[in-house]
Amino acid sequence: EAGVTQFPSHSVIEKGQTVTLRCDPISGHDNLYWYRRVMGKEIKFLLHFVKESKQDESGMPNNRFLAERTGGTYSTLKVQPAELEDSGVYFCASSQARSSYNEQFFGPGTRLTVL
Amino acid sequence: GQSLEQPSEVTAVEGAIVQINCTYQTSGFYGLSWYQQHDGGAPTFLSYNALDGLEETGRFSSFLSRSDSYGYLLLQELQMKDSASYFCAVRERAGTALIFGKGTTLSVSS
Numbered sequence: 001e002a003g004v005t006q007f008p009s010h011s012v013i014e015k016g017q018t019v020t021l022r023c024d025p026i027s028g029h030d031n032l033y034w035y036r037r038v039m040g041k042e043i044k045f046l047l048h049f050v051k052e053s054k055q056d057e058s059g060m061p062n063n064r065f066l067a068e069r070t071g072g073t074y075s076t077l078k079v080q081p082a083e084l085e086d087s088g089v090y091f092c093a094s095s096q097a098r099s100s101y102n103e104q105f106f107g108p109g110t111r112l113t114v115l
Numbered sequence: 116g117q118s119l120e121q122p123s124e125v126t127a128v129e130g131a132i133v134q135i136n137c138t139y140q141t142s143g144f145y146g147l148s149w150y151q152q153h154d155g156g157a158p159t160f161l162s163y164n165a166l167d168g169l170e171e172t173g174r175f176s177s178f179l180s181r182s183d184s185y186g187y188l189l190l191q192e193l194q195m196k197d198s199a200s201y202f203c204a205v206r207e208r209a210g211t212a213l214i215f216g217k218g219t220t221l222s223v224s225s
Contacts, residue, residue, distance in 0.1 A: 003157075004157070031210065033212050033213075035212075035213075035215075041217065042119075042202075042215045042216060042217040042218065043158070043202065043204075043213075043215040043218075044215070045212035045213065045214070048211070048212050050210075055210075056211065056212065059212070089155065091157070091158070095210075103148070103160040103163065104160070104213060105160070106150075106157040106158045106159070107157055108156055108157045109155070109156070109157065111155075
């Protein structure tokens, strides 16, 4: 079974540019989460999809961040325009049904550097 | 507010036993999880406690005391490959996102 995949693995952009990160969850996983780890700090929640619907986007830092999950499959996270403080590692995770505990499977992350 | 506290670094030698503590303060509690991360790669699930007590999975065990808002990860018979970052994480309600601690860097030497 393929795990969670993310693309690209690294991205270096200049302040003011746009970047789009992609996450492909494990097939059949309805729950998809985006997290971010800024250097030296904890992994922080950004938002949660259940299928194609945004269940919780309370962690999104501001309106420069836009997440979508078309058709309830893969998800994209767009940062526009990027700022220096957006640098960090963006992780995607997926899990199965929410009625009972199911572990979240994480992707390898996208390392974003904004110069 | 929400906070999870764990030591920033732990060092040990091969074959030893190490315990990584985690105390949490959250508005809800559905379970405490532990994740391992090697060299900034994908965090990998290790264990989960929803009820008080000890859960054992091979060389790794995890403990929870809900009344103390406290848990720990116990790693036995340490190996060099156990050198990694270990994160405790709380889920406040079923299906919701994880709230992570800052992580503990474990260094195992020979």
